[in-house]
Amino acid sequence: MDGPASGPTAAASHADIAELSYEQARDELVQVVTQLEQGAATLEQSLALWERGEALAKRCEEWLLGARARLDAARAAADDAS
Template sequence: MSNEMTYEEARAELVDCVKKLEAGVPTLEESLELWERGEKLADLCSDYLAGARRRLSERMESDTDSEADEEE
């Protein structure tokens, strides 16, 4: 898995892994590989979302600080 993968790419591949697992793959080894890949993809998606939340929070704080400065 590349760190250059976008959130959308990681999510799409994660959905694909889940569909394959739900459909039932032929071997236990394949199931485990899909599960492990899905875990890594889920972690990557979570990291992207945490970064987005952090950026939004920082932006909101910056906007609030700017508004407070304007009021003074």
């Protein structure tokens, strides 16, 4: 059985994450972790926060992997030029 934070509704609520910059995603992830650590949320809210945090962490990783690829390409181009 799917919980309230799964399925198409969860996907739609996380669609905005794809538009976030690295800094925006990182800052929101810090807020999510803080909220989870405080433990004041209901179980349903905690699950939704956890899922959003996972999606935010994935977005940050995508940004970092993209940055690494750009650096590797720039280094390769510099090596080819010398």
